[in-house]
Amino acid sequence: MDISIDRLTKSYGYQKAVDDISFKVKTGEILGFLGPNGAGKTTTMKIITGYLDIEEGDVLMNGLSIKNNNMKGKIGYLPEHNPLYLDMPVIDYLAFCAALQKVPANLVDERIKQMVKLCGLDIEKHKKIGELSKGYRQRVGLAQAMIHDPELLILDEPTTGLDPNQIVEIRDLIRQLGKEKTVILSTHILPEVEATCDRILIINRGKIVADGTADTLRKQAQGQQVLQVKIEAPNRDQVFHALHALPSISTVDFLEGQEAKYEIQSVSDRQSNHDIFKMCCEKGWVLTEMVPLETKLEDIFRELTMN
């Protein structure tokens, strides 16, 4: 299902939780929603699910506005705190959710079986939800979100409370689902977005501050190529000056405490790798290391969201 969010605004009192946000998500895309606490991620997701009303703007699903079309049956939603009926057994709860989402009666058992298997709930399926650990409750939450085979999955911090093995499993699951469906997920965990999402949307104070794949975001943030090189030569200063003289290099720094290492920033839009190598050959110095420094997603995130 193609989702198009159009100039969405929502305020609580004087504070704008979501401020004129627009973006599109296509079928088969996994969109990662990033942002510090209180940035408006959850609010945006709640509006898409129809739990919160639209104040201004619109949300279109396959071109239809959710204002006058009920799309709830096509959405699977895992809320942030994963509310569940603790007094219900897992199976009953899933059956209840399936019935509410209008899964045909003859398919309910089959769907429950699939979900139990998919989410690894088999040994716990007859227990009451209240007796389950947090990780298993999270799986029940995921199972209920997917029970009716929705076209759009909205997952608000799906991997909280899971152990590392489960996190990997759930990520795989999400990636698998994302091939046919539209998935929007929010998270604080940056490596998770890189591992699962096709596209990243960073939101801060209700506004979108970045939109793109992890790679494009990096390029945007970086601008210039940064290299760390180790050149073994008799005289450090000589190397420094020689590097500085290269036209493709804008700045050179000694790396503190590290023998023969330099951090080099290239002139924007130019690569200096070849020049450095050629220079070393000409002078007879030994180039033992050349590492391109990537800006980490964390840095981008901090830069965009710190005020």
Next chain:
Amino acid sequence: MNPVWIIAKRELHSFFDSLVAYIMLIAFLGFSGFFTWLFGGDIFFVKEASLQVFFGVAFWTLFFFIPAITMRQIAEEKKTGTIEMLLTKSITNRQLVLGKWLACFLLVSIALAFTLPYYITVASIGNIDHGATISGYVGLLLMSGVYISVGIFASSITNNQIVAFLLALLIGIFLHFLFGIIAGSTSGWISEIFNTLSLTTHFESISRGVLDTKDIIYFLSITVFGILLSEYMITKKK
């Protein structure tokens, strides 16, 4: 399956899975049985085969018991956040409220069904007025409908069950006797208005065996009004 029934079924399950249903049934039957058969101006004093005494007792026991059943209905969903899960499923807010109402109504109906042996007993002792008895039961059911609706409304404006319970009782007190008292101490059209608003006035005429459309409209309209208000409260809080 109808979404209203799905919600109602889950609620009923949860009544019977927890102790709520059993406590409610035992306490209701205990109280009404005690005051009907054993204590005070009981059924043997009336010197006629009639369940009037029981209807009077049930009128009061239900007044206290219904808020205790309805208080958690929406307040708890709000507190635990499950309301978010429910409202993002393909059901409307009205279906949700109706489901809750139906579950409570069925529980009260089950409690009332357990008093049918009273009817059979009295009928076997003397010449009972079947019409008046049936109309008395209908009156109790209609009254329950009103209080359930009021209780669910009270539950929908807070996430605290105690507040919901007290608020339902507070509204109930007005319907149950304050309007009647005001009607008695005033005169003319003011008295007339409060007399119409008083639930007791309408209940008494029904439990005497007079099934008047005016009374039925009164009960049904308050019930519907309460349900619509609850729906509005759920929808509004966004």
